[in-house]
Amino acid sequence: MTISFSKYQGAGNDFILLDNRDGRYDTLSIETIQRLCDRKFGIGADGLIKINSHPTLDFEADYYNADGSKSFCGNGGRCAVSFSHKLGLDVATTRFMGFDGEHLAHLADGIIRLKMADVYTIQSVDGNYELYTGSPHYVHFSTDIQEFDIYSFGRMIRYNDQYAAEGINVNVVEELENDYLFVRTYERGVEDETLACGTGVTACAIAYAHHHAKTGENQIRVRVMGGELSVHFHYDGTACTDVWLIGPGTFVFEGTMDV
Numbered sequence: 001m002t003i004s005f006s007k008y009q010g011a012g013n014d015f016i017l018l019d020n021r022d023g024r025y026d027t028l029s030i031e032t033i034q035r036l037c038d039r040k041f042g043i044g045a046d047g048l049i050k051i052n053s054h055p056t057l058d059f060e061a062d063y064y065n066a067d068g069s070k071s072f073c074g075n076g077g078r079c080a081v082s083f084s085h086k087l088g089l090d091v092a093t094t095r096f097m098g099f100d101g102e103h104l105a106h107l108a109d110g111i112i113r114l115k116m117a118d119v120y121t122i123q124s125v126d127g128n129y130e131l132y133t134g135s136p137h138y139v140h141f142s143t144d145i146q147e148f149d150i151y152s153f154g155r156m157i158r159y160n161d162q163y164a165a166e167g168i169n170v171n172v173v174e175e176l177e178n179d180y181l182f183v184r185t186y187e188r189g190v191e192d193e194t195l196a197c198g199t200g201v202t203a204c205a206i207a208y209a210h211h212h213a214k215t216g217e218n219q220i221r222v223r224v225m226g227g228e229l230s231v232h233f234h235y236d237g238t239a240c241t242d243v244w245l246i247g248p249g250t251f252v253f254e255g256t257m258d259v
C-alpha cells in the first residue's frame with residue numbers, strides 16, 4: 001500500500017497527517033503507524049493523525065501517538081485544522097471531533113485558536129498537580145528547568161505503580177515572569193521528551209493559575225523547547241472554562257511511503 005502523507009509541526013511537536021475522508025486508511029495497523037512514525041525506518045513523527053469524515057462536524061481528528069496508542073493532542077489538533085485548510089475545508093471557524101469530544105477552532109493568519117475541554121478537577125499530589133486536559137498530565141513546578149533531567153524524572157513518574165498501567169504525561173514548569181511560563185514535557189506514547197505538548201502546556205497554565213489563586217480571566221504565555229504557545233481561560237477558583245490553546249500548525253513537507 002502507498003501512503004500519501006503531509007508532515008506538520010506545532011511548536012516542534014511533529015505529526016504525519018493523512019486524508020482518510022474516504023476511509024482508505026481505515027485498516028492501517030498499529031505496526032504500520034509505528035513504522036511511519038519511526039525516525040529511522042519511516043517518515044518520523046511524534047504522532048499520526050487521520051482526518052476522517054464525520055456525520056455532523058467538519059471532520060474527525062483521529063490521533064495516534066508514535067507507539068500507536070490513542071489520546072487527544074492539542075498541537076496535533078491545531079495541525080489537523082491547518083491540514084484541513086490545505087484539503088480545501090473552510091476552517092476560519094470549524095468544529096471537529098477529537099478523542100475527548102467536540103472541539104471548536106479558528107484559523108486566521110496562520111495561527112489556530114483551539115478550544116479545549118473544560119477542567120473541573122485539579123488534583124494535588126504531594127505538592128504537584130494531576131489534571132486531564134484531553135490527555136492526563138502530571139505537573140511539577142521547579143526552577144532552572146533548562147538543566148532539568150526531564151527524561152529520567154518523566155520515566156520515574158510515568159512508570160511508577162500509580163501510573164504505569166494507563167501512563168501519564170509529565171511536565172516540569174518554571175515561572176519566567178508573571179503569567180509567562182517555561183514548560184518541558186515527557187510524553188507517554190512517545191516515551192521521550194517532545195519539543196512541545198499542547199495539552200501539557202494547557203495543564204501547566206491551569207495548574208499555575210490554581211496554585212497562585214489567579215481567579216478571573218487568565219492569559220498565560222508559555223515558552224516550550226520548540227517555540228511559544230498561549231493558553232487563555234477563565235478560572236473561578238474551582239473550574240476552568242472557556243479554555244483556548246493558541247499557536248501555529250505549520251506544513252513541513254509532503255510525500256509518499258510504501259508500507
Ligand SMILES: N[C@@H](CCC[C@H](N)C(=O)O)C(=O)O
Nearest residue numbers: 071073074075135197198199
Ligand atoms: N503532544 C500532544 C499530546 C499527545 C497525547 C499524549 N502523548 C498522551 O498519550 O496522553 C499534545 O500536544 O497535546
